[in-house]
Amino acid sequence: xxxxxxxxxxxxxxxxxxxxxxxxxxxxxxxxxxxxxxxxxxxxxxxxxxxxxxxxxxxxxxxxxxxxxxxxxxxxxxxxxxxxxxxxxxxxxxxxxxxxxxxxxxxxxxxxxxxxxxxxxxxxxxxxxxxxxxxxxxxxxxxxxxxxxxxxxxxxxxxxxxxxxxxxxxxxxxxxxxxxxxxxxxxxxxxxxxxxxxxxxxxxxxxxxxxxxxxxxxxxxx
Numbered sequence: 001x002x003x004x005x006x007x008x009x010x011x012x013x014x015x016x017x018x019x020x021x022x023x024x025x026x027x028x029x030x031x032x033x034x035x036x037x038x039x040x041x042x043x044x045x046x047x048x049x050x051x052x053x054x055x056x057x058x059x060x061x062x063x064x065x066x067x068x069x070x071x072x073x074x075x076x077x078x079x080x081x082x083x084x085x086x087x088x089x090x091x092x093x094x095x096x097x098x099x100x101x102x103x104x105x106x107x108x109x110x111x112x113x114x115x116x117x118x119x120x121x122x123x124x125x126x127x128x129x130x131x132x133x134x135x136x137x138x139x140x141x142x143x144x145x146x147x148x149x150x151x152x153x154x155x156x157x158x159x160x161x162x163x164x165x166x167x168x169x170x171x172x173x174x175x176x177x178x179x180x181x182x183x184x185x186x187x188x189x190x191x192x193x194x195x196x197x198x199x200x201x202x203x204x205x206x207x208x209x210x211x212x213x214x215x216x217x218x219x220x221x222x
Contacts, residue, residue, distance in 0.1 A: 026190060027120065028054045030175055034142055040111055042133065043069045043118040044126040051120055056097050068111060070102040072123040102126065112137065119145035127154055134161045143167065143178040
C-alpha cells in the first residue's frame with residue numbers, strides 16, 4: 001500500500017491552517033492509496049469536509065463533478081461551513097465538489113455510475129443507504145468505511161453484501177477497505193481507537209499493579 005509523500009495545506013473558514021490528527025492522516029493516506037483519478041465518488045462525510053478536500057485533489061472532473069459529498073440530514077449548520085471549506089481548499093482549478101444534505105427520501109441524488117463509496121461519518125442516518133448502495137451500484141469497485149467504535153454489525157452486513165460480488169478485503173481495523181476483483185498480497189491492520197471503557201479498565205489495572213508492587217515491597221523489605 002503506497003503513501004502520498006506530502007499532503008497539501010488545509011485551511012479552515014477563517015483561513016487558519018487545519019492541523020490533522022493521526023486518525024485523519026491515516027484515512028487520507030489510505031484513500032490516496034486506493035482512489036483513482038477516474039473514480040466517481042459518493043462520500044458520506046461528517047468531519048466538516050476536511051478529508052473530502054484531500055480526496056477531491058485526486059479526482060479528474062470532466063464537465064460535471066465526479067465527487068458527491070453528503071452531510072447528515074440534521075447537520076444543516078455544517079453545510080455552510082463545509083461549503084466555505086471546500087471553496088477555499090480545492091487545489092486544482094478543475095476540481096470541485098457536489099455538496100448536499102443527505103435525505104433517505106431522495107433516491108435519485110446518488111450517481112448510479114459511482115465507482116467508489118466512502119463512509120467517513122459515524123452518523124447512523126447513513127448506514128442503511130450505504131448498505132443498499134453496496135448492493136445496487138453496478139460499477140462499484142472500491143468501498144472504504146469507518147469501523148471504529150461499535151460497528152461490528154455494519155461490518156458483518158457489508159461482508160454479506162460485498163463478498164458474493166467478488167470484493168476482497170484489503171484493510172481491517174479502524175477503517176475497512178474492499179476492492180473488487182483484486183486479491184491483496186497482505187491484509188493491512190489499522191488499530192482502532194481505544195473506547196472509554198477500555199481506557200478506564202487500563203487505568204484501574206495500572207493502579208492495581210502499582211498497589212500490589214508497593215505492598216510486596218513493604219512485605220519483603222519492611
